[in-house]
Amino acid sequence: MNKILFIVFLIPLIINAQTGSDELINPKELIHDLVVDLRYGTPDHKFLNLPNGDIQLPKFYTCNESLMLLQLAESLKLAQDSLRNIREYDGRIFPRGIGIKIWDAYRPRAVQYLLFEIFPNPTYVADPASGSMHNRGGAVDLTLVDLETGKELEMPTLFDDFSQKSAHTYNDLAPHVIANRKLLRDVMTNIAKLSIYSSEWWHYNLSGASSFPLRDFQMK
Numbered sequence: 001m002n003k004i005l006f007i008v009f010l011i012p013l014i015i016n017a018q019t020g021s022d023e024l025i026n027p028k029e030l031i032h033d034l035v036v037d038l039r040y041g042t043p044d045h046k047f048l049n050l051p052n053g054d055i056q057l058p059k060f061y062t063c064n065e066s067l068m069l070l071q072l073a074e075s076l077k078l079a080q081d082s083l084r085n086i087r088e089y090d091g092r093i094f095p096r097g098i099g100i101k102i103w104d105a106y107r108p109r110a111v112q113y114l115l116f117e118i119f120p121n122p123t124y125v126a127d128p129a130s131g132s133m134h135n136r137g138g139a140v141d142l143t144l145v146d147l148e149t150g151k152e153l154e155m156p157t158l159f160d161d162f163s164q165k166s167a168h169t170y171n172d173l174a175p176h177v178i179a180n181r182k183l184l185r186d187v188m189t190n191i192a193k194l195s196i197y198s199s200e201w202w203h204y205n206l207s208g209a210s211s212f213p214l215r216d217f218q219m220k
């Protein structure tokens with residue numbers, strides 16, 4: 001009896017030790033020069049460009065403050081600390097280094113239902129029934145910027161380009177574009193220790209994120 005009780009009480013401690021905090025934080029608290037441009041909080045997102053007739057889509061977010069699991073924010077801090085020190089890459093000069101721009105991070109599950117209704121293709125939009133890593137705060141969509149000018153480095157596609165051009169294996173691209181995608185991938189996998197998603201060059205997952213809860217509250 002005592003032994004069973006002991007084990008029952010121990011389980012949450014073991015789970016917590018394995019997965020860490022499930023707290024969601026604003027990554028700007030850790031990364032002061034992070035650029036955040038939550039595209040689903042503006043009318044300027046790819047979902048509006050899909051052939052859905054005259055459907056007027058809402059802004060899916062009410063603010064431009066991103067949230068993510070603490071561990072993911074800590075991983076991105078390592079990446080940004082490394083990128084910020086780059087002064088030259090692929091023959092180009094970056095006087096203040098390179099930085100990260102976030103397009104999406106934590107995404108309320110209700111928004112996942114809306115996105116899936118518009119574009120029910122699970123290669124690009126996770127089925128809300130099982131949920132997206134974004135709904136757990138364990139995924140991030142991002143690109144790189146020149147910290148001097150704020151301009152995005154040229155990548156294979158824009159955000160949410162649901163075509164083969166978004167895949168990591170697509171290489172019918174200018175050499176500097178391939179180099180930019182490689183820099184992002186190298187930093188995210190080697191420094192931040194995140195996992196790629198083969199169909200989308202902009203999407204990275206925190207390993208083990210599937211053990212965190214699906215959530216459904218709107219950012220404020």
Ligand SMILES: [Zn+2]
Nearest residue numbers: 139140141203
């Ligand atoms: Zn994503």
